[in-house]
Amino acid sequence: MAIDWDGYISLHEAARQNxxxxxxxxxxxxxxSSRLDFEPLLERFDKSTSLGKILKRLRCQACKGLGATPIMQAGSKQKPPTPLFCPIEGRQDHRCDKKKACQTGCRFDTL
Ligand SMILES: [Zn+2]
Structure with missing residues (x-):
């Protein structure tokens, strides 16, 4: 099995998606399969940590095997994604603030 664990996006990039x-x-x-929440990971790892580094250390609750592959949940109209960091490219890196600036996809954010 040859999985390119280092080829995965970083925790930060993943948390910009959902x-x-x-x-x-x-x-x-x-x-x-199970749900992997990013918030607890951000408390334990630097946000620049490769997601692959974390995934290869995950132990399956069913077979006790090591390693997992992720499927990003892009969200839908009914259930929009709730990224932890602002998903808008080129903007200053900040936590997505659902109650204020990021309510409507950061469009009210001042430059
Ligand atoms: Zn398993």
Whole structure:
């Protein structure tokens, strides 16, 4: 099995897309999946940490195997994504503030 763990996006980049992703066990015969929340990870790791570095250390609750592959949850109209960091490219890096500036996708944010 050759997974390019270092080829994954960083925790920061992942948290700009949504506040969680779904992880699947890399064991084909297992099929176990669960939700991975980014907030607790940001408390433990630097945000520049590669997501792959974390994923390869995840242990499956079902088969006890190591390693998981992520599926980013992009969100939908019914259930919009709730990123932890501002998702707008080129803007100053800041925490997504749902109650204020980021309410409508950061459009009210002053430059
Ligand atoms: Zn498993």
């Amino acid at each position: 506040d969680h992703c779904v992880v699947h066990c890399i064991n084909d015969r297992c099929q176990h």
